[in-house]
Amino acid sequence: MKKYKGYLIDLDGTIYMGNHRIPAGERFIKRLQDAKIPYLFLTNNTTKTPRVVQKRLRTMFNIETPIETIYTASLATVNYMDDLGLEKTVYVIGEDGLKEAIYEAGYKKDRENPAYVVVALDSDLTYEMLALATFAIQKGAVFIGTNPDLNLPSERGLLPGAGSIIKLLEAATRVKATYIGKPEAIIAEKAVEKIALAKEELLMVGDNYLTDIRTGINNNIDSLLVTSGFTKAEEVPNLPVAPTHVVASLDDWEI
Structure with a gap:
C-alpha cells in the first residue's frame, strides 16, 4: 500500500x-x-470560522488541532479574491464565518456597486438580498459561489444548500458563478x-x-x-x- x-x-x-x-x-x-x-x-462549510471549528473539534469530538490545520471555503474564497486583485468592495450573502473572513481581509461592504458578489449558505436569506446580488452581478460584479452543495443534511432532512441559492442567482442573472469549494x-x-x-x-x-x-x-x-x-x-x-x-x-x- x-x-x-x-x-x-x-x-x-x-x-x-x-x-x-x-x-x-x-x-x-x-x-x-x-x-x-x-x-x-x-x-x-462557510457558516463557522476556523476558530469555531477548532473549538468544536476540541469540545465535542476530543480532537486538539492547530488553527492552521483548518482550511474552509471562506478562506479559499478570500485567497481567490486577493489573487484577482480588484477593488476591495463586496456584497456577501452568507453567515458570520464567511463575512468575518472577508471583512478581516480588508474588504468593505457595498450594496450598490461592489467589485465582488459572494454567495454562500445564509439561513436569514431574504428576497431583497437576492435582488441586491442580482443587480450587482448585472452591473458587472464578479460572481463567486463558495461551494456547489445543493443540499445540507439536517435532522429534518435535506435542506437547500449554498448551491441552490447560487443556482437561483445564476438563473436570475444569466451569469455562471465561479465556484470555490x-x-x-x-x-x-x-x-x-x-x-x-x-x-x-x-x-x-x-x-x-x-x-x-x-x-x-x-x-x-x-x-x-x-x-x-x-x-x-x-x-x-x-x-x-x-x-x-x-x-x-x-x-x-x-x-
Whole structure:
C-alpha cells in the first residue's frame, strides 16, 4: 500500500457526523498526529470560522488541532479574491464565518456597486438580498459561489444548500458563478499550496463522492472514500470513476 506524506481531510461525515462522534475519525487524527504526518481539514462549510471549528473539534469530538490545520471555503474564497486583485468592495450573502473572513481581509461592504458578489449558505436569506446580488452581478460584479452543495443534511432532512441559492442567482442573472469549494480546482490548488506537498504525495479523505472524492479525481490527487457518511458502500460498484481506496472505517486505513 502506498504511503502518503500528507492528508486533506473532510470533516462532517468523515471525522464526525453532525453533532455525533465518529470514534474512528478521532483515532485517525490522533494516529496522524503521533506519526507527525501533516494534514489539513478541508471543509465547504462557510457558516463557522476556523476558530469555531477548532473549538468544536476540541469540545465535542476530543480532537486538539492547530488553527492552521483548518482550511474552509471562506478562506479559499478570500485567497481567490486577493489573487484577482480588484477593488476591495463586496456584497456577501452568507453567515458570520464567511463575512468575518472577508471583512478581516480588508474588504468593505457595498450594496450598490461592489467589485465582488459572494454567495454562500445564509439561513436569514431574504428576497431583497437576492435582488441586491442580482443587480450587482448585472452591473458587472464578479460572481463567486463558495461551494456547489445543493443540499445540507439536517435532522429534518435535506435542506437547500449554498448551491441552490447560487443556482437561483445564476438563473436570475444569466451569469455562471465561479465556484470555490470542493470539488473545484480553486480550493484544491490552494490546499495543496498551503500544505506544501506535491499532489502525488497527498491523499484526499472523505465520505462524499460528489465533493470530497471528486476533489481528488478532478485534481489528480489520490482519494480515500470512507463509507461512514454520505456515499454508502452499496453505491461504490456503480460510481463513474472509482476512488483510489475505499474503507468502511478509518480504523481500517494504515497510515
